[in-house]
Structures are given as structure tokens and as C-alpha cells.
Amino acid sequence: MDRNAAQQALRTAQAVCFDVDSTVIQDEGIDVLAAFAGVGAQVAALTANAMGGSVPFEVALAQRLALIKPTRQSLADCLAAHPPRITPGMDRVIARLHARGTAVWLVSGGFRAMIEPVADRVGISRDRVIANVIRFDAAGNFADFDPAQPTSRSGGKAAALTALKKQHGYNPLVMVGDGATDLEARPPADAFIGFGGIVVREKVKAGADWFVTSAEELLDALH
Numbered sequence: 001m002d003r004n005a006a007q008q009a010l011r012t013a014q015a016v017c018f019d020v021d022s023t024v025i026q027d028e029g030i031d032v033l034a035a036f037a038g039v040g041a042q043v044a045a046l047t048a049n050a051m052g053g054s055v056p057f058e059v060a061l062a063q064r065l066a067l068i069k070p071t072r073q074s075l076a077d078c079l080a081a082h083p084p085r086i087t088p089g090m091d092r093v094i095a096r097l098h099a100r101g102t103a104v105w106l107v108s109g110g111f112r113a114m115i116e117p118v119a120d121r122v123g124i125s126r127d128r129v130i131a132n133v134i135r136f137d138a139a140g141n142f143a144d145f146d147p148a149q150p151t152s153r154s155g156g157k158a159a160a161l162t163a164l165k166k167q168h169g170y171n172p173l174v175m176v177g178d179g180a181t182d183l184e185a186r187p188p189a190d191a192f193i194g195f196g197g198i199v200v201r202e203k204v205k206a207g208a209d210w211f212v213t214s215a216e217e218l219l220d221a222l223h
Helices: 004-010 027-038 040-050 057-068 072-081 092-099 112-124 157-169 202-207 217-221
Strands: 015-018 103-111 130-133 134-136 142-145 173-177 192-193 210-212
Touching: 004 130, 004 173, 004 192, 004 217, 015 027, 015 092, 015 217, 027 057, 027 072, 027 103, 027 112, 040 057, 057 142, 072 092, 072 112, 092 103, 092 112, 103 112, 103 157, 112 130, 142 210, 157 202, 192 202
Parallel strands: 015 103, 015 173, 103 130, 173 192, 192 210
Antiparallel strands: 134 142
């Protein structure tokens, strides 16, 4: 698929699924949480490996959470100190898609507790968030993450999109994101738009049907 076909897919999409970290927001949420916990450098290195596709996502996720050990309270404190920074223009892209009658989903390897506030900010219903779930013990200390969530493992975004297409019959369905896990989701996504507005990953740039570096490019295609 070439750029023009990808733009047409975006214009006619029945659903668009957005990655969140470094796409809808300017940060990698897990890196923000790690910095807040004082293990930022170690976790950022693991995040880079996971996003670059060199380490299985579920392995990197478990390694990072073992370093951070977030508690229910520390997660709330982090969100209060570092509210999500929406990527300039992404709220307008999502609003324009909604105005066209397009279903918009957030599909992320990040954590639901950190992504629901993003959904609220950009006008996406929380029931259209697919993300990982941190599990806590009765005292609110970190226990583990829910392995039943599709985005907790490599290939999980493709599995999530397959389920969405099966359940809702979306056609076409477009995926937008910055990372290797987003690129993996085409197929079942009918088109993949790589987003390089925060960080450019060469594997994603090379593999995308269309690669953009700002939300404005998406808005222009949705005129």
C-alpha cells in the first residue's frame, strides 16, 4: 500500500486504533513512572529495546515492572505530579475522526491506570481502551501484571485488532503508532500509519504504509 492508499484508508476508516505513548502523548508512560520511582535510566534502556523490537515485549514488561515495583499510591502520585502531555494536534485529529463517525480506540502496551486519563482528555470512552493492567495486593503493593490482556505480550496488538474486527466488523481499520509493536499489527490492520512526531524509529519508518511526523499531516488528510 502506498501513501495515497493509506490516506484514503484513513479517510474511509470505520475504526482507527492509536498507540498512546510517543503517539497520542509525548512521553513513554512507563519511563515517566520509572523516573518517578528513581530507576529511570535502567527502565528507559529496556523500553528502547522493546520498542525497537529486539526484546520480546512481555519480557521487557516484566523486567521493567520488577525494577519499578509501583504501588497503588505511587502510581496515583506519579499521575498527579506528571499529568499526560498530549501530542500537539492529536486531540483535534481524534475529534475530527469522531465527527466523521469513526470509532477511535487506544491500544497500548502501557498501563490502563495511566491511559484512562489520556482517554478522558481526548474524548475517548474508557471502554475503548485496550491496555495492560497492573495488579496490586491487598495492601496496595505491586503484585504483577495481568497476562490475559492481549497487549501484555509480543503480537498482542495484532491479536487485539483481530478481536475488534471480529466483534465489530470494522473495515477498513487503521493503526497509528510509533513502535515495532504497532507495525506488527498490520495485518490485521488494513493500513499502518507510522508516527514520528516524538521519536523516529527507522524500522517503523521503513515499514509504514505512510509515515508522518506531525498530527497536522493527519488532519490535512482528513479535510
